[in-house]
Amino acid sequence: MSPTQVKILVPGNHLMIGLLGERDEQLRLIEQAFPDARIVVRGNEIAVDGADAERVGRLFDELVTLVGQGHRLDVADFGRTIAMVKDDVSPAEVLTTELLRSARGRTVRPKTAGQKRYTDAIAGHVVTFGIGPAGTGKSYLAVALAVQALQAHQFERIILTRPAVEAGERLGFLPGDIMAKVDPYLRPLYDALYDLVGADGAQRLLERGTVEVAPLAFMRGRTLNRSFIILDEAQNTTPEQMKMFLTRIGFGSKAVITGDVTQVDVPGGRSGLGGLRAVLGEVDGVAFVDLDNRDVVRHRIVADIVAAYEAADRAGRDGHEPAAGGSGGTGPARAR
Numbered sequence: 001m002s003p004t005q006v007k008i009l010v011p012g013n014h015l016m017i018g019l020l021g022e023r024d025e026q027l028r029l030i031e032q033a034f035p036d037a038r039i040v041v042r043g044n045e046i047a048v049d050g051a052d053a054e055r056v057g058r059l060f061d062e063l064v065t066l067v068g069q070g071h072r073l074d075v076a077d078f079g080r081t082i083a084m085v086k087d088d089v090s091p092a093e094v095l096t097t098e099l100l101r102s103a104r105g106r107t108v109r110p111k112t113a114g115q116k117r118y119t120d121a122i123a124g125h126v127v128t129f130g131i132g133p134a135g136t137g138k139s140y141l142a143v144a145l146a147v148q149a150l151q152a153h154q155f156e157r158i159i160l161t162r163p164a165v166e167a168g169e170r171l172g173f174l175p176g177d178i179m180a181k182v183d184p185y186l187r188p189l190y191d192a193l194y195d196l197v198g199a200d201g202a203q204r205l206l207e208r209g210t211v212e213v214a215p216l217a218f219m220r221g222r223t224l225n226r227s228f229i230i231l232d233e234a235q236n237t238t239p240e241q242m243k244m245f246l247t248r249i250g251f252g253s254k255a256v257i258t259g260d261v262t263q264v265d266v267p268g269g270r271s272g273l274g275g276l277r278a279v280l281g282e283v284d285g286v287a288f289v290d291l292d293n294r295d296v297v298r299h300r301i302v303a304d305i306v307a308a309y310e311a312a313d314r315a316g317r318d319g320h321e322p323a324a325g326g327s328g329g330t331g332p333a334r335a336r
Contacts, residue, residue, distance in 0.1 A: 004049055004050060004051065004053050004054075005047065005048065005049040005053055006047070006048045006049070006053045006054060006056070006057030007045060007046070007047050007048075007057075008045070008046040008047075008048070008057055008060045008061065008064070009044065009045055010044040010045070010046065010060075010064060011044075011064070011068070012044065013043070013044050015044075015064065015067050015068060016041075016044060018063075018067035018072070018073070019046075019060065019063050019064065019067060020041065021078075025075070026073075026075075026078050027039065027041070029075070029078055029079065029082065030056060030059065030082065033082045033086075034052040034055065034056050034059075035052075036050050036051040036052045037049070037050040037051070037052035037053055037055075037056045038050050039056065046060055048060075055085055055086070058085055059081070059082065059085045062081065062085065062090060062091045062092045063081065063091075065092040066081075066091065066092055066095060066096070069096065071095060071096075076297075077095075077111070080111060080112050080294075080297075081095070083112075083113075083294055084112070084113050087113060089113040089116075093116075094109075094110055094111075094112070094113055094115075094116040095109060095110075095111065096109070097109055097110055097116060097119070099119060099141070099144050099145060099148055100144045100145075100147055100148045100196065102195060102196050102197070103195075103196065103197050103198030103201055104195075104198070108141075108144045108196070110137075110141065111137070111297050112294060112295040112297065113294075113295075114132070114136070114289070114290075114291045114292065114294065114295035115136070115137055115141060115291070115295055115297075117289055118130050118137075118138070118141060118289045118291065119141055119145060121287040121289045122141075122142065122145050122254070122256055122287075123145070124287070125254075125285055125286060125287040126249070126253075126254055126255070126285040126286070127246070127249070127254075127255045127256075127257070127280075127283075127285060127286045127287070128255070128256050128257070128286075128287045128288075128289065129234075129256075129257045129258075129259075129273075129276070129277075129286075129287070129288045129289065130142065130256065130257070130258045130259075130289050130291065131258075131259055131260070131261060131273070131288065131289070131290050131291065132260060132290060132291025132292060132295060133260050133262065133291070133292070133293065133296065133306040133309075134260060134263075134296075134298075134302065134306070135296040135297060135298035135302045135306070136291040136292075136295040136296055136297070137291075137295070137297055138232075138258035138259075138291065139188060139189065139192055139230070139232050139258050140192045140195075142230045142232075142256040142258060143158075143160070143189065143192040143193055143196060143230060144192075144196055145228075145256075146158045146160075146228040146230060146256075147193075147196050147197060149228050149254070150210070150211075150228065154228075155226055155227055155228045155252070155253070155254070156210075156225075156226040156227065157209065157210050157211065157212065157226070157227050157228075158205075158210065158211045158212070158227070158228045158229075158230070159211075159212045159214070159219075159224060159227050159228070159229045159230070160186070160189040160193070160211065160212070160213045160214075160230050160232070161213070161214055161215065161216050161218070161219060161229070161230070161231055161232070161245075162185060162186060162189065162215070162216060162231065162232040162233045162234075162236075163185075163215065163216045163217075163233060163234075163236045163237050163241065163266070164185045164215045164216070164217070185215065186213050186214075186215065188232065189213055189230070189232055190202070190213060193205075193211065193213075216231065216237065216241055216245060219244065219245055219248050220244055222248055223248060223250045224248050224249060224250050224253055225250035225251045225252055225253060226250075226251070226252040226253060227250070227252075227253045227254075228253070228254050228256075229248070229249065229253060229254070229255045229256070230255070230256045230257075230258070231245055231255065231256070231257045231258070232258050232259075233258070233259060233260075234257045234258060234259035234272065234273045235259035235260055235261050235263060235264045235265075235266070235271050235272075235273045235274075236259075236264065236265050236266045236271070237266065237271065237272035237273065238266060238270055238271075238272050239270060239271075239272045240272070241272055242272025242273065242276065243272070245257075257273075259273045261273055261274060262309065262313070292306075292310070293306040293307040293310060
């Protein structure tokens, strides 16, 4: 057998459908992803030759491990698995990491190499910054790890907070008291909590004060001990608010700060997240994890949209057409 040829013996014909897919759909995805490999299937033996033979062989080894453990990979999962192998990351290691079993019985796991780096960073650091576009699971995974840590009695409470920034709407015109006015801004955090522990479980945690959901302004003057604290949408903090928040962290606490530096709505564009890496990057116990369009786990089109905006940003454009009769205006404020 030449150095560019690899053979994989699949331990059981029953695994072949999980590897190749219905009507060989997944096999065709592999062939498209690795055009320099020739794949021949005979029974439960897969032979691969060509320049990409080694990587394709490693991919099949990883897939055999996953399918053998009962994982059912859809087309999106399959695409992410291929991407991980191309980046020399083990899909089996990433996709078999169990963070939490939700109230509906669904196992919460990282789905990309970036998400695995993110969850590992949260586990190993006091303060973790998760920075990336919408759909990368920044907030959801942080809440999942907070719930898991609370259930393991590592912390006494969870605090979920985010700035209430007026993006085109004024709070004063919304009905109700201050909490009713800011509730729409906090709703994504409630949604994640309800999905993970169920409506009844979330309501009990909120009523007992074990979980607190509040706007960032309510954190001023407090010292938060034995707490798992999540600051969401941190790109919409001011530098002063960010400093205030980070100095609230007390003994036995952990903080996760999430944000997307391309979606700054704070007045004047003075984001508390921009430039923070240069200030805190060398502080022991602080981690920064960057996520990108490869880590988007929503509908495929979301990843495509994120990639298109990133490409436009690299080209020096802001994604907007120039104003009629003018030479173009500035786009949304962006933190760099």
